[in-house]
Amino acid sequence: MAQTSLPGTGLLKGLAVTVKHLFKRPATLMYPYERNELAPRTRGVIALMDENCTVCMLCARECPDWCIYIDSHKETVPPAKEGGRARTRNVLDRFAIDFSLCMYCGICVEVCPFDALWWSPEFEYSEYTMDALLHEKDKLREWADTVPPPPALDEGAEAPAEVTEAIAKAEKELEAAAQKEADKAAAAEAATTEAKAGGSGPKKADEPKVAAGEIDQETYDALIAEGKSERIARSKAKAAYVKKEKARLKAEADAGGGDAEAAPTPKAADIKVEAGQIDQETYDALIAEGKTERMARAKAKAAWVKKEKARLAAEAESAAGAGAPAGEEAEPPSPTDAAGSDQAPSTDAPAEEPAATRKLGDVHVEGTGEIDQETYDALIAEGKSERIARAKAKAAWVKKAKQAKLDEEGGA
Amino acid sequence: MTVLTSTTALAQAPSILDVGDGVVLPILLKVALVLGLFFVVPLVGGYLEHKVMGRMQNRRGPVEAGPFGSLQLVADGIKFIQKEDIIPRAADKPMFALAPGLALVPALLVFLVIPLGPGVFAVDLELGLFYALAITSISVLGILLGGWASANKFSLIGGLRAGAQLIAYELPLIITAITVAVMAGTLSLVGIVEAQANFTLPGLEGFNLWFVFPQIVGFAIFFVAAMAELSRPPFDMPIGDSELVFGYMTEYTGIKFAMFLLTEYAGMITMSALMVVLFLGGWQILPGVATPGCEGAAGIMSCDPIGIAISVLVTLAKIMGLVFLMVWARVAYPRLREDQLQRISWLVLVPLSLANLAFVTILTVVL
Numbered sequence A: 001m002a003q004t005s006l007p008g009t010g011l012l013k014g015l016a017v018t019v020k021h022l023f024k025r026p027a028t029l030m031y032p033y034e035r036n037e038l039a040p041r042t043r044g045v046i047a048l049m050d051e052n053c054t055v056c057m058l059c060a061r062e063c064p065d066w067c068i069y070i071d072s073h074k075e076t077v078p079p080a081k082e083g084g085r086a087r088t089r090n091v092l093d094r095f096a097i098d099f100s101l102c103m104y105c106g107i108c109v110e111v112c113p114f115d116a117l118w119w120s121p122e123f124e125y126s127e128y129t130m131d132a133l134l135h136e137k138d139k140l141r142e143w144a145d146t147v148p149p150p151p152a153l154d155e156g157a158e159a160p161a162e163v164t165e166a167i168a169k170a171e172k173e174l175e176a177a178a179q180k181e182a183d184k185a186a187a188a189e190a191a192t193t194e195a196k197a198g199g200s201g202p203k204k205a206d207e208p209k210v211a212a213g214e215i216d217q218e219t220y221d222a223l224i225a226e227g228k229s230e231r232i233a234r235s236k237a238k239a240a241y242v243k244k245e246k247a248r249l250k251a252e253a254d255a256g257g258g259d260a261e262a263a264p265t266p267k268a269a270d271i272k273v274e275a276g277q278i279d280q281e282t283y284d285a286l287i288a289e290g291k292t293e294r295m296a297r298a299k300a301k302a303a304w305v306k307k308e309k310a311r312l313a314a315e316a317e318s319a320a321g322a323g324a325p326a327g328e329e330a331e332p333p334s335p336t337d338a339a340g341s342d343q344a345p346s347t348d349a350p351a352e353e354p355a356a357t358r359k360l361g362d363v364h365v366e367g368t369g370e371i372d373q374e375t376y377d378a379l380i381a382e383g384k385s386e387r388i389a390r391a392k393a394k395a396a397w398v399k400k401a402k403q404a405k406l407d408e409e410g411g412a
Numbered sequence B: 001m002t003v004l005t006s007t008t009a010l011a012q013a014p015s016i017l018d019v020g021d022g023v024v025l026p027i028l029l030k031v032a033l034v035l036g037l038f039f040v041v042p043l044v045g046g047y048l049e050h051k052v053m054g055r056m057q058n059r060r061g062p063v064e065a066g067p068f069g070s071l072q073l074v075a076d077g078i079k080f081i082q083k084e085d086i087i088p089r090a091a092d093k094p095m096f097a098l099a100p101g102l103a104l105v106p107a108l109l110v111f112l113v114i115p116l117g118p119g120v121f122a123v124d125l126e127l128g129l130f131y132a133l134a135i136t137s138i139s140v141l142g143i144l145l146g147g148w149a150s151a152n153k154f155s156l157i158g159g160l161r162a163g164a165q166l167i168a169y170e171l172p173l174i175i176t177a178i179t180v181a182v183m184a185g186t187l188s189l190v191g192i193v194e195a196q197a198n199f200t201l202p203g204l205e206g207f208n209l210w211f212v213f214p215q216i217v218g219f220a221i222f223f224v225a226a227m228a229e230l231s232r233p234p235f236d237m238p239i240g241d242s243e244l245v246f247g248y249m250t251e252y253t254g255i256k257f258a259m260f261l262l263t264e265y266a267g268m269i270t271m272s273a274l275m276v277v278l279f280l281g282g283w284q285i286l287p288g289v290a291t292p293g294c295e296g297a298a299g300i301m302s303c304d305p306i307g308i309a310i311s312v313l314v315t316l317a318k319i320m321g322l323v324f325l326m327v328w329a330r331v332a333y334p335r336l337r338e339d340q341l342q343r344i345s346w347l348v349l350v351p352l353s354l355a356n357l358a359f360v361t362i363l364t365v366v367l
């Protein structure tokens, strides 16, 4: 610039800058009278939640200044139940941080696996003597009351891992509950269908079991007429009744199964039974056998799980027959994918490269960084970053060029 | 020439402190004036420096001691007095103790001749300018002595740098002062002020000018040389804290250190006062403007008390303005290297001031 060639301009510029600052508001914060809002993660002082501390000694060992002092003793905890094993536990006797040595690196806070150490933004703990900077457990515990809650997330930020996990878990539970509801509804529907068809009293659809004690009147009459004794006739008639009833129920169940297909069915792999329920029948039987309550409960649980699984598997099987269209749904994506990547060159260049190079590998194309505008536009429209879109579009261009060359050669 | 007549008439004007017939009272009053000037005005200058420098650096400067921190330097002085007075074992003890005093006393003695207003001075020496320049250059002896007596290499280098620097910049300073004396036709400081009130350029009679207008180059030379004389940044090579710890003051603590500091601040005031007298028309408000309450020659002499008060305030305001300029330069510019420092003096300022002197002398003789 012409200005700088003039001697002394720089000197004047210096004066101008400084005099401009003379009239600016000083940046000083009048500290004891006014205070800054400190960031929530400010490293002011280290607080200890001693109830969380397990005396694992990680902090003391990792501290670069060796300024954390921990004393503890072991305590024997009597077994929780009779016949159990007594356990030992570390009890914290002393926990002190020497802030005259601490360099506020934060490693101790970082390394504590039990959230016992925290940063607090309090910083006004200067002392007249150095040894007063050795904060013992009680003092460190007091600082814990000054630890602020974590700051709010930025808008649009990803939720922290713990939260996403918790949400996922809750969602899964909800889904499972819904599934159960659906199962129940399906079962109820089946039962209703059956009830309509059979007209008999409510019977469990999954248990083709016949109430004993009834006799088949027809058979009975025939046997009596044959001159059989009343006792024999009755027993045979009973057996006949059971046989008939079972056959009838089976026919009904088949019909009901057809209806049940309409209801949403679980996939075979998903057959998972919630534990904690017991099979009452088994339980009663075992108790009657004189088994202990605990044993009976355990076995009944196992029995319930087994039954439930069997039931679910049966349901799934019946669904699989009717669920062919649903099964087909799972297949198409791969052909569609393949077709898609063939049409629109390389939405996902690396994935298709191996297939393409078998044919295109021998072809060499000279490129100077050209990009396939179409692909680029498409990717940008998809919201991809400019960098990624450019890279992919380049790859697409190379592929196209190779294909063109190949075609040309083929034509020749 | 009018200049000559007016100065001869007013040389060795009486001080207003010469009251009564006794000998003791005027002396006491004069001592009080000089000591008051010496201890109060440098503190005001120091406060100005703290505040201005702070504000230029987006700080506030002192705020706690006294209203707006105005008593900060007083508090500092009290603190310095309380500090332990450490003398290094290897130091030359008598010389070590003598050095701050040797630097301080000349700074004090300059105030004897500095006129603040009509009659407001201790003495009006016929050789006032000569006296002022001679006595300020004694300060460097104290600095050299302190640097040597400290038995510390940093102190010694600092002292030697100070010696070299003061010799280099004394020259343009004195030559420029002589130039002004030639224009004024007198060495009396009161006479120089009076001469400026009557000064006109040939062909522009009736248009009063201070010496700063025809002598803008001389003023610039004097200003730069004065800052260098005082070892003020950007000419603070003798202290150069980034390389010499604190130069010749490295080993000094407590009250002795405070004396060196006071010397520097007092030096700022005396140099500014000299510039006011030599170039800026002394206590005259503006060129050609008579001070209210005054009726003497050029409207700046023979004043009533109000006129005297106005004159004194005008002088002090001008001094503070120059102190502000020095602080401004200090904030704006980085420290010069030793060779640049010597180069500026010997290759720029000395030839320039010599040419200036020759030019002015020839003109004065010819006209």
Ligand code: SF4
Residues within 6 Å of the ligand: A062, A063, A064, A065, A066, A067, A068, A097, A101, A102, A103, A104, A105, A106, A107, A108, A109
């Ligand atoms: S913050 Fe202090 S106590 Fe914690 S590890 Fe670092 S130095 Fe040690």
Ligand code: SF4
Residues within 6 Å of the ligand: A052, A053, A054, A055, A056, A057, A058, A059, A060, A070, A111, A112, A113, A114, A115, A116, A117
């Ligand atoms: S790392 Fe945490 S739990 Fe382990 S001793 Fe230190 S504070 Fe206690």
